[in-house]
Amino acid sequence: MLSLYIRISSGVIKQMDINKHIALNDSYKNGKKKPWRLRKKQSNQLANSYKRIGEINKSLRVGSCGNVLLFQECPDGHQKQLVRAFFCKVRLCPMCAWRRSLKIVQQLKSMTHIVNQSHSLKWVFLTLTVKNVSGPELDETIRHMFQSWQRLSQRKVFKDNVKGWFRALEVTRSNSDGSYHPHIHVLLAVTAGYFAGKNYVRKEKWRVLWQEALRSDYMPVVDIRKVKVKRNPNQEAETLKSEEQKRALEAAILETAKYPVKPASYAVPGNRQGTDDAVRHLDRALRGKRMIAFGGVLKQAQQKWNNENNGEAETLTDGEKKECQCATCGSNMLEHLYTWNIGLSNYIEHEH
Structure with missing residues (x-):
């Protein structure tokens, strides 16, 4: 047998x-x-x-x-x-990254529900990037990006319009030249009148704000999108409005809270040396980093969520x-x- x-x-x-x-x-x-x-x-x-x-x-x-x-x-x-x-x-572990991502999504869904119940808000998905860097430069680049985010979030134009935020780091690797592309995904809770008011910040303004925060000599790529509700023309808008908004927000949450490093970013097919170099660089660069963070009303909601769940935010x-x-x-x-x-x-x- x-x-x-x-x-x-x-x-x-x-x-x-x-x-x-x-x-x-x-x-x-x-x-x-x-x-x-x-x-x-x-x-x-x-x-x-x-x-x-x-x-x-x-x-x-x-x-x-x-x-x-x-x-x-x-x-x-x-x-x-x-x-x-x-x-x-372990930070790079695919099993743990998957499990942690599921829990972050669950937590963030709960927190956005909490703040939507008590505040009149709109939601925006923001991506902040820098130029690709080499493996040895990755650690310092990520530190600099986090410091730059802190500077950006303290700007008056940011505080006037953004009532809460969740930010997460993602790092991808180029198979063509082996360079690394760290970028920050941010879910922004903005004031209800943000898109119609005089305080609306256009994409080019966000680019300038991010460049100033980075203190860079180049204009970085920035992407910003309104969390849009996809209407179903065959059903009454009023009936499904809240449900559609919930689904649109959940889609943005999934995009923001995805894995910080996917296995494809370090696994180089048929090249053990390339894989090992990528693991070495990524492990060093991500060590001790705060990969996710909350601010404003979302931070308050996080504290409430943690209290209700005995602090087990990342079980x-x-x-x-x-x-x-x-x-x-x-x-x-x-x-x-x-x-x-x-x-x-x-x-x-x-x-x-």
Whole structure:
């Protein structure tokens, strides 16, 4: 009989028939399958790179990230949530970046709802860039960008129009010349009369403001977009107005809170040296950096959200607590343990 062995977290060896394994099947509410397998494979690739560049501790942490996942599941399939797992929290780890992004999106949705309930606001999506830089320049460039953002946010024209903001850093890498492109995504909560009033700031003005904040000798590229509501002509606008606005804002949130560094930014296909150089530069540049930040009414909402959620703003599991019964049908929730199997390159279930 063809069989293979897996080591579970307790150190026990369990034999499993390869023809009888049950792979993890976990999906979002829209039915799309969650990328557990892909993220774990990417994390293993990163762990190998860390090992090659001598970062043994990080290699071990990333390599063990998400090896064991404990889920609670409704026997009738109504509900499924992760309730326990180990995640390494290494900044570049694809598994952790994905999980953290999900939590930031969840948090930001809650906070924008809070401020929309108490303030009359419009929303703007702003992207601030600099010229591409080399790997050795990346660390100092990111520091300079954060200092420049601080200067920009203190300008009178900014304070007069922006009532709250959320900013996040993203770094991409050019495959053509190996240069890095750090840029800042910002979700701005502006006054209700911003677009119609005399204080409206046009794109070219934002470019000038950002150049002055950067103290650069070139005009940087800036993109700014109103968070627009897409109307459905077949339905009454008044009926769906609030729902459409909510969906438009959520789309902007997803764009703002995406991964700071995607695996494609450091994984150079067929080039281990290129991959290792990218990992070395990105790891150094992102170390100790505050990748996301809040200001104004969104910072106040963040504090309220943290108080209501016991400060667990970046928890990396779905379940805030274990539920005994399914919220839909009342059935007793069952625990299912999945472990990463190297031979199958997948998560498989075992009895525990």
